Amino acid sequence: MKRALALAAAVAALVGLTACGEKEETTTAGAATRSITLMLDYLPNPDHVGLYAALENGDFAEAGIDVRVVTPSDPAAPLKLLQAGKVDLAISYEPELLIARDKGAPLVSVAAIAQRPLTSLVSLKRGFRGPRDLRGGRVGTAGIPYQSAYLRTIVDAAGLPADSVKETSVGFNLVPAMLSRRVDATLGAFWNVEGVQLQRERRNPTILRMDELGVPTYNELILAGEKEFVGEQGDLVRAFVQALGRGYAAARADPQAATDALVQANPDLDAGFALASVRASLPVFFPSDTSKPFGWQEPRDWDRYGAWMYEQRLLSERPNAGAAAITNEFLAGQSG
Template identity: 35%
Template structure:
């Protein structure tokens, strides 16, 4: 009788082990059966600010964790660092200015845009005194600061053209990213900058006039895009999709409740100035739109504009440069 009981116990044990071996867990899942989390590195385009609120909202609210991700958010040492980190495999995702994506791809980087963070251009020519410069034509003979990036010349050229002018009609001065001190110090009459950041800060002290590039000759295109590599997308598309989904939810939450999302940003980056970030968020929130989707028609117009204004030498291949499916249409 005892041998019968022992045999029955052995059979039950073997069945139990077989069932445990077929519990549907991922092959690399921990013993508890939960899927292993995936670590991702996300590189910002610049220092954390209001434009990144949706990303920090996703992080602070556990939206990445809910999707099996552990996302580390880092700011770059310089605007040229992110493409290098992506290509070397030291980053999985990065935020790039859409023009920088085009330039990087033309130089051979197999980078792919997978989502739009801001659905319209943020670049502008900002004049220090609206009583002196109220129309693009008023820029004739004026000193205008540019960062030195190819896209800045394109923005200035587009705004000037809308007033019947060309680059030859103004004095350009390369100032890097010092538009705010240069204009506040009276060294320039105008400068290229983001209306969503520098424009907000300048308007607190000067009677500025903004010429937003998509209102003066440029098409509407997504200024900031979330980018990965073709290799990463092929190897781990599911994780990239999950990250985009979490970020999309973070931006949706930001649009629905900006104050709560701002609190998430400040909790993650407490050294930021609350009032300054609140003002920037108020300015940019309408540009987030209601989706992270990339629009084919807008991208086609952007590609043509970049080519015409010398940002790139060849027309960007939109189908190769963007994956329109990940963030939806």
């Protein structure tokens, strides 16, 4: 979830960031424009390709929205700043949202950006085929509680004794921990980011996705808002979400052009890697049910995942996640 290749830790600090609700500004052409401050979940990367395609193609401008994109100084910051009213919308993760809500945060997910888990079990060991090969081994994680729960679930589903696999916290140094052979596998890297990079480096990784290993499926990346803001600024949220969806649709139609927009805005990204990652990621940005719009969140999946989190003692109460934690009302073709 929180990125393993620490891409230089969090470069952009939040100095001077102030609360930004819906505001009226005047463009040089004299048209009224509303503004939104969006906080990313991490540094800009291929997961955000649709955002940068929408910015480049003028989708937000056409909707009358001026978007300010900010990055977190700490991966835990987006939802905290969202609750504090310092940003209007934030990209985050389904488990993080459910944990925040369990602690009383009045937050709601208004769209899914990644429909499936991106978090993966990765090993560079020769002969590693699956979880059964973890017996007697060490698995590196970032030390996040729900990653520990993923590992317990995987070990149990594989029929291994709970004490046959050792978890080692390696922080965000997941890939270096494998390269140095400190661990036999890692859990936490994204298959579409670190996994793609390892494949490009011809390190022959074995990559297994969470929902293939016994963990209930979930939306890895979500777009979250504070309930009062979402309720009061519904038209603005709807316009933003649907413009964002057009950006991801443009990326699907022309991955090269969308990647060019991403890299142009973030020149530290390697263009070859970015394109490979975008191509690998595109299917996960859209529902498998083609009758559903971009951003769709399946209530039953949220209920199952929320129940699993409760059973793993990650939540103090069983959440009514499918009804309370999400809304699809701002998606194309949907209504409140």
